[in-house]
Amino acid sequence: MVSRDHPLSLRKQCELLQLSRSRLYYRPVGESAENLRFMEIIDKQFLETPWYGSRQMARFMKRNNHRCGRHRVRRLMRLMRLVPIYQEPNTSKKHPQHRIWPYLLRNMVIDRPNQVWCADITYIPMRRGFLYLVAIMDWYSRKVLSWRLSNSMDANFCVEALKEAITKYGTPEIFNSDQGSQFTSGAWIDVLTDAKIKISMDGKGAWRDNRMIERLWRSLKYECVYLNAFETGSEMRTGIGKWQTYYNSERPHSTHGILTPNEAYESKTEPMRMAA
Template structure:
């Protein structure tokens, strides 16, 4: 009893020194509940099929399937997953309060070669016992994925690491296009682009089609890899997704290029003499 009392006193003193409540010392964090993860997984599946569903319609659809869920809970989960209904509305991505928003530079621009335009965005990746975020950087012309790291947070450092990985393995783009989310409008990220002479382009609010190629890529990734394997851990997800991206780049013919893969188109394009443009697969600007 004396030893236990001494240990309790020691714990109290430690909490006072650290400036935390005693209850915090005993707290043992637990992972997300199975039911919550199952619901998030289903919301993600439905969103791929019905990207125009907002929280109200998503909640109605889930109730039709027998799930007891309200609109406010669905809204919280969709916000956590970074899902936003696709339709014209005042705000789709929120930049930081003091972050500069750059204009969209791709309207009426003919993209005719690799490394002319890169695009980037972030999506939610479900697992059996949690979820991660995937940032994808893609070459707009060839559709080759240049970087695809996973993280459990949406910090700017995560996005910077993805950018550095893409720059280290590929060339330097003329234009970098993203949405107006705070990781992309942060000073650290935009300064890294400016330091390399890269022009910054950002999707307009409500303009989901401005970055449609990555949206299509995510659909293929989730249906052909993520949902089929239901990864248990982050390491499994990283290995499985990396394997599928290698397959996508080097073995899977892309519909935009006939029988050619994104990797083949990218390699052929950067091998062309300077000033010579590609004829096949030119990007048609989105209306």
């Protein structure tokens, strides 16, 4: 537990506990209780119908007697980063001054761990607020390599997760993401280029690839987040951590039959290490 009376500085205590100061001083995001309730309803419906834009979602809300018009629906969907799949290929907002990198995965067969990694960000509701979650995933095995929570959409928490994944698992040949500003930021790109990792970004005709990691979000929300209604950021961090351990080590992934993501990852990386 972090203490102001401890002889170590607050910053040092946070470093030892692997917490950022922004998480230590977390305050619920300033939306009304009504908006937070609407956001959870919209998020659950979007998991079922990811092609819903603000117009269709507003109709859904009206049919279910929720007083939430289209303008409010549109603002809340933007806040949650919910973009209907037919509208545009990217699931996050571009930065107009950031370079967009080409898509490298077209017609590529991905058949081994650490060939391609990917990342995405999602909105995670709390009882009185919400946080954002980023995950780094190995494309082949579907193993979650690292993740971070944040109360803001800056690039720092994404860069922290990326650095942790590289420290633990080495480097992939290619890293694929959408064109969101967090993934085109200088801090993110510098980590990839310094590690000599090829950069790939979803473009027109390739947006469906990112649906793979979005299936992770669906499972996480229905199996963990919505069942618990976490009160605080620390509770959420503990709960998501337990679920991610279960997902990686106990939950067989349909892509690999009866193998868990950990088993699928290790089944091919171990022979590769021995051959090296």
